[in-house]
Amino acid sequence: MPVYNIIQAVNDALRLEMKRDPRVVVLGEDVGKFGGVFRATSGLYDEFGPDRVMDTPLAESGIIGTAIGMALYGLKPVPEIQFADFIYPAYDQIVNELAKFRYRSGGQYPTPVVIRTPYGGGIRGGHYHSQSPEAYFVHTPGLKVVIPSNPYDAKGLLLSAIRGEDPVIFMEPKRVYRAAKGEVPEDDYTIPIGQAKIVREGSQVTLLCYGAMVHTCMEAAEKAAAEGFDPEIIDLRTLLPLDTETVLQSVRKTGRVVIAHEAPRTCGYGAELAAMIAERALLSLEAPIARVTGFDTPFPYTLENEYLPSPDRVAQAIKQTATY
Amino acid sequence: MPVYNIIQAVNDALRLEMKRDPRVVVLGEDVGKFGGVFRATSGLYDEFGPDRVMDTPLAESGIIGTAIGMALYGLKPVPEIQFADFIYPAYDQIVNELAKFRYRSGGQYPTPVVIRTPYGGGIRGGHYHSQSPEAYFVHTPGLKVVIPSNPYDAKGLLLSAIRGEDPVIFMEPKRVYRAAKGEVPEDDYTIPIGQAKIVREGSQVTLLCYGAMVHTCMEAAEKAAAEGFDPEIIDLRTLLPLDTETVLQSVRKTGRVVIAHEAPRTCGYGAELAAMIAERALLSLEAPIARVTGFDTPFPYTLENEYLPSPDRVAQAIKQTATY
Amino acid sequence: MLAKGQPVSVSPPRNPDEVFSILDEDGNVRKGVRAPEVPDEACLKLYRGLLQVRLVDDRYMKLQRQGRLGFYMQSTGEEATHFGGAYALRDSDWVFPSYREPGLAFWRGYSLTDFTNQLFGNCEDPVKGRQMPVHHSARWLNFVSISSPVGTQIPQAVGMAMAARISKKDDVALVYFGEGATSTGQFHVGMNFAGVFKAPCIFFCRNNGWAISTSREKQTASKSFAVKALAYGMPGVLVDGNDLLAIIAVMEDAVKRARAGEGPTLVEALTYRRGGHSSSDDPNAYRDPTEVAAWEAQDPIERWRRYLVKRNLWSQELHDRYAQEITDEMMAALKHAESLGPPPVESMFDDVFAELPPHLAEQKAECLAGPRPKSGHGGH
Amino acid sequence: MLAKGQPVSVSPPRNPDEVFSILDEDGNVRKGVRAPEVPDEACLKLYRGLLQVRLVDDRYMKLQRQGRLGFYMQSTGEEATHFGGAYALRDSDWVFPSYREPGLAFWRGYSLTDFTNQLFGNCEDPVKGRQMPVHHSARWLNFVSISSPVGTQIPQAVGMAMAARISKKDDVALVYFGEGATSTGQFHVGMNFAGVFKAPCIFFCRNNGWAISTSREKQTASKSFAVKALAYGMPGVLVDGNDLLAIIAVMEDAVKRARAGEGPTLVEALTYRRGGHSSSDDPNAYRDPTEVAAWEAQDPIERWRRYLVKRNLWSQELHDRYAQEITDEMMAALKHAESLGPPPVESMFDDVFAELPPHLAEQKAECLAGPRPKSGHGGH
């Protein structure tokens, strides 16, 4: 089995699906000959030609707007937004159109568009190349939100997303784009959307995370384990629909919860997790739910390591929550 | 003291502040001679002329984009977005520009723009004239989010917002635009941003709400009171920054919480409230926090009364939470 | 007021600031213009269509005033723009309408029953009571779901046109919008993509002079809207929007070019919004009623009628028969629509996704179990 | 490649698809054109400015390659566009730059010390280490904070220009952007507002042929970018972007009109991005290097030098002195910037709002009390 990083796994999934299904097309800024600024679409232009791999003018609303039109006609567009920070010009097309098309037309017009976009900090990109806007999309009925943390999941989830009938915001953790490596089967496999994965079993604290934070949390768990703590880590993989059962089972077992994400705290996805748990497992809770998150400031440049949840900050939360 | 509805109170605040401060300007679609589709800017064009009350082309990103430029030059723009549902074309200008301008320029360039926009359902507007997008803005560092529920607060909060130095999303509950009436002093007064208000004292359950939901909750409280329940109702008035103290004091007293909002549940503002309370007052909680909200579907047309939290649904949550 | 353009060739290149027109006010073909050949039968079908829009608008606007309908938008005076666009297409082409072109739907076969059920948002509404009145959707007619946000359909139409090209089909897209919509970013972005990708898409701008209370002069400083085409390397044509024959000529030309792979066209049809913006609007608050009167004299249906008279196709008897048929059909549709209840409350949770996810299943159960409004249905 | 335009009047109306140029490649004023009168001293100051941008770009790009700087963007070959715009303004006018016009800041008085501190995001960075390198802001120079999202500054500049008019001041706004930015909704919306409100705003499009890997032909199907002005009822001028004198002429004209209340102008300066998009980019992956070579022969600094030679203003000695001064200043700035630490961690919570709200005060305390990275500063 080849060892891929996340970029290669995404590239592999796109190539595989474009071969299998002639309806799949890719579009976005610089995704053609150049293969995308992160090279996730590398080689696709040469293999599938300009009709199926389209360099677009610089307009995210045009990328998503035309992708919707393509989906209406029966194609399966997989647009790329170069950085999640630049998705906002397309926000109206995403939240008012893409998310509501099936519903508003009484089921007549599904719009299965899968929007790929790199997100998150840790690459010294300041607040315009580091944002984690997932909560905006989770709060928008009609969108699924998927965030892989490793190459294996990236391929399997992306294939599921493209084969599905719903719009998906597929967010790729650019910080670990190259750093997260792993074996990826060359052939076809899918990972169902809506299933979380326990990536470390433990008994004491449930650690909820996704994307690049999974790696931070694993490191934090090592640190905490060295001091005798035993956290369980759940990689959520899909934010919407959430795998509530896996989360609650773990919480009922541990009675303690730490949530980690890069996005600002207030009204972030961690708020929903905490609220859901407090609603459904209040009596199991033996300690307050801790949120280790980005602060409620724009993402800074020089001080990004102070801003981002670090393994140390997560480890501290594990210990405090475990000993509460 | 005159009795005003919310539209009249907003209009009064705008007129008062435009007289007092020549830097204040109003702009938006149809806000000029016509006075806005809800008539909130009625008469201002005749009084202050086309330089200070500007009908704009149909482009929300232009309304907010130019308002930012005006603020940079020293004006105090109060743009109107005709319906909150149409704010998304301006989303990039709001979340990437307006919210971050002061921060990204190291404090050099404040952009005190107050965006007024009617929001919420109950007017038979379907999903494009009924949305409650407040959580999107609360999750965006750099924005204050203010939602009055009555004419007195509307005037006092709007004056505070315009006199402040920060960008404010000022959301007006259009369902009670005309229905919510009350005495409003003719002269100048402000209500500080960041202060909630207990609108009904009670001992048993804390009911958290804002905007039109305050009226729904008051009605629910009457119903529940008739059956012997005693809820306390807090009108949050400002969603960001939240008056955490007032909320927590009440929760520590009652040990029980019901949250009501119109927006979809998942990742809505109620999630943040519940998370915050579960973090800080877990040991005071005697029952799970209940969220009575819009469902996670686009806002429907015919079935809007099924969708919107009704007094009955809130009353049921009060009773269930109180007797848990 | 409509500038009197000299009849010139419909085909680009032509001056996008000059109005192209074929019929004069008396219904005569202007000298020196080649009129498109519209068969007798089609001429009458078009007349019936124009009439249907007018009668339906009149009736449903009254209904709204009586409180029997929640909301309505009329297109009185702009009817020719609907049919000029619709006529030039074949069935496999797609239309992306805005909210003010019911004739476009009728021409393609949308029944008054579907139309009326949508207005009432009842249990037979093709969009299941999900949208405000006048937001139709008819997939079986390649008539795309109407959306309130102004302009969003424009890049979508371009995408559909690109998809047709990619799929090696020669279907074209026709997208409608008001002149107000040209100010949105969506217009720009859609036009630009269409230019670059040579998308077989026709952009139809109904310039009716007003965007709610905002006049055309406050919308843009350009001389015409058609001239905006130059910014995208495509031809722009300004046509008399009350002259059905001229619109047909311009559209047939644009469709031919699009289908042949020669790229997009921007058509501006100069007309006038004689009514209020919607049933919620009072235009007297912001505009001079004499302006309206002047445009009433330019009525597109009357102009078409005069043309048919010249062609010996029109008679009062025929007109009366059409009017009667339409009225009967409408009254039956209305009666039916008013007799129906709302969509079932369970349906509120359908179609958010292809399948009901767990959290929505729970919310649905919660909704059904919880206290519910006595009359959930406010559709009437 | 630069089309050889006939020298024509700079003032509109003129054909926006024809390149206006004053200096030929040898630095001669073309026959029949009236060149603007630029005093000797200014000519030399402009030369020094051009040189400074070139030297700074060369040095800091190397620094980035050595890993001493996180990120850099050069503007080699486009320097004339910075100074042509800057020269025509007075200090009270405002500029809304994109990320590729350092000369604009230098001309207005931005020091190499501030410039370098910004690149390093250190504790003396005027924007407090909040933004990536090259995102300068200098309020004291009416040089507005640079933003990464492409095009957002365009309507902002229009708003500032409207505000000046409303405030009865005759300040003008000058906004820069690349040709890629013309595809954004922001461009359209800003241009349209400017037309409608007759905003005293000059839109300066640096058409350098590339938007990262996307060539100009994939960006739009219009013949020029200047022609897009017609869509907004304003004049568009296409100017040789490597001809400083021509840009000055065009800009002086546009500024005069703006200041006189005659409205906005779109200027397209035709030039070429000789380097990569940024230090993260490898242009050889997508374009033919011979294209670059052809444009090197059109170097704007060399053209200006030849002009100065004709005016007897230039000498090797002077050049060497300038180069030495700039290098010394730069090395001092660099040494200083590298010696400084990061901004204090507390500062991360400032300037989100005018005053620190309670939740941020708590988070600040949490941050200061919590475990913190050993080296928070990655600025170098």
Ligand SMILES: Cc1ncc(C[n+]2csc(CCOP(=O)(O)OP(=O)(O)O)c2C)c(N)n1
């Ligand atoms: C993005 C957006 N902004 C504002 C509105 C409110 N609105 C509805 S229709 C309209 C005017 C549209 O005018 P025009 O495009 O000329 O079409 P017409 O109504 O004349 O047919 C406005 C401002 C909206 N629906 N969408």
Ligand SMILES: Cc1ncc(C[n+]2csc(CCOP(=O)(O)OP(=O)(O)O)c2C)c(N)n1
């Ligand atoms: C809204 C947005 N989308 C995408 C990007 C990524 N991006 C940065 S620069 C750039 C190309 C800009 O090209 P152009 O406007 O021609 O300016 P140039 O770099 O040539 O000076 C792109 C796509 C961005 N910064 N903002």
Ligand SMILES: [Mg+2]
């Ligand atoms: Mg109109």
Ligand SMILES: [Mg+2]
């Ligand atoms: Mg460029």
